[in-house]
Amino acid sequence: MKKITQFLFMSLLLLSTAAMAQSTVKGKVVADGFPLPGANVVEKGTSNGVSTDIDGNFTLQTNAASGSIVISYVGYSSITLKFNGSQDLGSITLEADNSLQEVIVVGTGVIDIAEARQTPVAVSTIRGKDIQLKIAGNSEFTESMKNTPSIYVANQAGGFGDSQLFLRGFNDTNTAFLLNGQPINSVEDGRLFWSNWAGMADVANAVQIQRGLGSSKLAISSVGGTVNIVSKTTEQKKGGFFRVMGGNDSFMKATVAYNSGVNEKGWAFSVLVDHWQAHRKYSIGTAGQGQNYLFSVGYKPNDKNTFNFLLTGAPQWHDQNFSNDLEEYELYGEKYNGNTGFKDGERFSERRNYYHKPVANLNWDYNINEKLDLSTVLYASWGRGGGTGMLGRGSRIRNDIGEIVFDDIVDNNVAAADSNGFAGFNDARVRRASVNNHNWYGLLSNLNIESGENWTFNVGFDGRLYKGDHWRQINDLMGLSGFVDNFRTDRPDDYVFTTEFDANPWSALFETADESERTQFDYSENINYLGGFGQAEYSTDKFSVFVQAAVSTQSFQRTGRFIGTGNGLGESEKINKTGYQVKGGASYNLDEQHTVFANAGTFSRQPFLDNIFRDIRNSNDLVQPEIENEEILGLEAGYRFTNDVFRFNVDVYRTEWGNRFLSFGTELPMDEFGTYRFTDVTQIHQGVEFDFEYRPIGGDFTLRGYGSLGNWKYEGSTPFTLQNDDTTVFLETNGNVELTDVKVGNAPQTSFGAGFVYNITEGLSVDMDYNLFTDLYEFVDVEDVVDAALNDTTYQAEKLPAYTLADAGVTYRFDLGDNKMTFRANVNNVFNSAYINQRDNFGYFLGIGRTFNASLRYNF
Structure with a gap:
């Protein structure tokens, strides 16, 4: 009885304690x-x-x-x-984890994020915290976007910063990239060289990918979509961080950043600097080194005005790897690089890219009143640098592992030289640098007007001034005292070059070859752009509609300083082209969880300058017939579903791109290169894409995924010419080639992906992403296309093998005193899958095998 009483007493005590x-x-x-x-x-x-x-x-x-x-x-x-x-x-x-509103400190009116408009678009957002965890220095910044619908990242094996990004099958020349609202695609040809933006993973606060028509109000018309990069500016919170990082192939990186916070007078400063280097990225002979810097100062004198000045840049050099035949990979291994070898006992490459592109902008946000605000940005960039290659017809010898024997080139040059140590183009081989310098200035302004409860209006201005200078200079005389060359000039036959110029991004800022030290070509390009845009949107809790229009005029002029191909000296005719865009759309909220929308737009886009001239390096003559605007028609519709644990988006689209110009590089005899030129080509890209996110109650586990199914092909026939890039037109053919139903290559038309994040304990999480790529075709093999036309047969692009990739990572956050530490480790291509990433007209690009990196970050 006593034991029973004790038991009852203890039970009551425990129950009462639990209740308490x-x-x-x-x-x-x-x-x-x-x-x-x-x-x-x-x-x-x-x-x-x-x-x-x-x-x-x-x-x-x-x-x-x-x-x-x-x-x-x-x-x-x-x-x-x-x-x-x-x-x-x-x-x-709770903060939206796909919202950019809170990370845009300045430029609120010129940074075109999707949530600034009520009518939806096909959009994906990647937050800066995810970019800086997953994208370390030996991973490309472009790879932060690869787990989103209709995005493909290719050519990572080319070297640091040589990757390419495709959006709905369109490459970077046909996708608009904006940094804090300012365009950053090359004005001359639309290309985006990611090596120029090597530090973007460190300075990006977020990236928003707007597929298709997008929400951009700028007077630009992108075919594939718009990628908005929102960088760090002046942080309002005091503090900073220090981070060290290491990875495969001796990669190392160190970064330090500090924010002063806002003082009592409204001033704040932010600074970031880092340094990275590696003896290769993945393939042999792809060494690289660079720095990254950001300086920003903000000033808020009152509640109506905010000013911010930003200066950032990423000087770098990296040796490059190009495509190769599959037989060469079989002989020499998957890391083979046909550009590299040894010189004087050290690794040396024919091909080195070096560039320094400081970018500065001054933002002014003016809150006029509750219904009216003005945002303006004045920006500039000064690009300096280029890329190396070999010059001359002297012998090039490879050893039994396929590498170039540069010491033999030196010996052959010395043997061919005269008593002064001089040799000429037909007997010697030197390394030259093709210099691509530019000065670019722009002004972008947007006035936002709130009218009543439902109407919003925007009007704006977009102006740009651009001058590009291009020439070749001697980088390495390869054992000679001088290189004799009077190519396409009125110089004497024995004109000799004796000065070498470093392939270095810092020296490129200050060390410039004067006109007497330039060879092969020497010309400038002036491109002036003026555009205006406007938008009106009506929105209620139930539905929204918008209409948007923009018009722009662009002038092009070439100035040559070499005789060239008969008409290379002096200024060309000034060409003016006018373009426009009109788009509109509507959305309807079925209820709090379901939304449907549809958008449509038509663009008339000016051609790129490089396509207007017959031989941009050597002649002021225009292409005949004259290149006209490209015409684009875009249609899209979508559905959105969201509840407390699940989000699902699906989009369908069709883009017709007519009257476009295509150029394809090809090899010619005598180590020369040529370009096929196709005109009046039509491409049709259509498909469906979806993405989802599932986060069950508790929030410790997140599952996400996406899918893209496309049908991208050419339509119609086109005339063509084949042009020698270094001399004159090599071959002209008046016939047409048939491209109907030929698949568009270089990006997979079908792709799926899934990933998860699991928070194991407080501070410790693991994540993994798995991707499948299929229906990947070669870039149109232009020689086969022409052969098919001449032989009256049908050409079809080669279909490349499907492949899968898995990436994984682990994050551990812990306290160190009053400050935070973060450890992050990534393994990319976990299963070391072998795959073909791309095929161009010169060969195949293999994908990158397993790579890894790890970092430790200390926040203070």
Whole structure:
């Protein structure tokens, strides 16, 4: 009886203790200033949870006197809050984890993010915190975007910064890239060289990919879509960080950043610097080295005005790898690089890219009143650098592992030289640099007008001035004292070059060859651009409609300083082209969870300058017949679904791109290169794409995925010419080639991906992404196309093998005193899959095998 009494007493004591340990936690969850119904509130480490009511309120009976609760809602960043006894936590704000509003400190009116307009577009957003965790220095910045629909990243094996990005099958020349609202594609040919932006992973706060028509108001018309990069500016919070990083093939990097915070007079400063280097990226002979810097100063004199000045740049050099035949990879291995070898006992390459492109902008945000605000940015960039290659017809010898024997080139040059150590083009071989310098200035301004409760208007201005200078100079005389060359000039036959210019991004800023030291070609390009745009949108809680229009005029003029091909001296005729775009759309909210939308647009886009002239390096003559504007018609529709644990988006699209110009590089005899020129080509890209995110109650696990199914092909026939890049037109053919139903290559038309993030314990998480790529075709083999036309047969692009890739990572965050430490490790291509990444007219690019990196970051 005594034991039974003791047992009952202890049981009552335990029950009373447990009852006393329970707590009642209350609060209200809001997002964007409004209550968030259906948000999950869970006691951390348990399945005990509730959902917020229609007013965002919750009451949770916990099982402990103290602990933590996790509040989550799909599409928003989860938040963990501690409690100690019964308490009311008050208003709790969740931030949208795909929103850019809170990271845009300046330029709020000129940075065209999707949420600035109510009518939806096909969009994906990558936050800066994810970029800086996953994209280390030996991974390309472009790879931060690869787990999104209709994005393909190729040619990573080419060297540091040589990757290419495709959006809905369109390459970077036909996708608009904006940095804080300013365009950064090359004005001359639309290309984007990612090596010029090698530090973007460190300075990016977010990237938003707007596929197709997008929400950009600029007077530009992109075919594939718009990629908005929002960089760091002047941070308002005081603090900084130091990070060290290492990876495969001796990669190392160190970064330090500091923010002063805003002082009592409204001033704030931010600075970031880093240095990286590696003896190769993955393939042999792809060494690289560079720096990255950012300086920003902000000033807020009052509530109406905000100013910010930003200067950033990423000087770098890297040796390059080009495509090769499959037989060469079989002979020499998958890391083979046909550009490299040894010179004087050190690794040496024919091909080195070096560039320094400082970018500066001054932003002014003027809040005129509650209904009216003006944003203006004045920007400039000064690109200096180029790329090396060999010059001359002297012998080039390879050893039994396929590498160039540069010491033999030196010996042959010395043997061919005269008593002064001089040799000429037909007997010697030297390394030259093709210099591509530019000065680019622009002004972009947008006035935003709120009219009543439902109307929003935007009007703006976009102006740009650009001058590019291009020539060749001697980089390495390869054992000679001088190189004799009077190519396409009125110089004497024995004209000799004796000065060498470093292939170095820092010296390129200050060391410039004068006209007497330039060879092969020497010319400038002037491109002036003026555009205006406007937008009107009407929106209610149930639906929205918008219409947008832009018009621009662009002038082109070439100035030659060599005789060239008969008409290379002096200024060319000035060409003016006018372009426009008109687009509109509507959306309808079926209820709080379901939205449908549709958009349509038509563009008339000016041709690139490089396509206007018959031989841009050597002649002021225009292409005949004259190149006209390209015409684009885009249609898209979509559906959005969101509830507390699941988000799903699906889009369908069709883009018809007519009257376009195509050029294809090809090899010619005598180590020369040529270009096929096709005109009046039509491409049709259509498909469906989707993405989803699932975050179950508790928020410790997130599953995401995407899919893209496309049908991209050429349509119609086209005339063509074949031109020698170094001399004159090598071959002209008056016939047509048939391209109907030929698949568009270089990007997979079908791709799927899935990934997860799992928070194992507080501070420790693992993540993995898995991707499948198929229906990948070669870039049109122009020689086969021409042969098919001449032989009256049908050409079809080669289909490359499908492949899969898996990437994984682990993150551990912990406290060190009052500061935070973050350890991150990444393994890319976990299973070391072998695959063909791309095929161009010169050969195949193999993909990168398994790579890794790890970093340790200290926040203070």
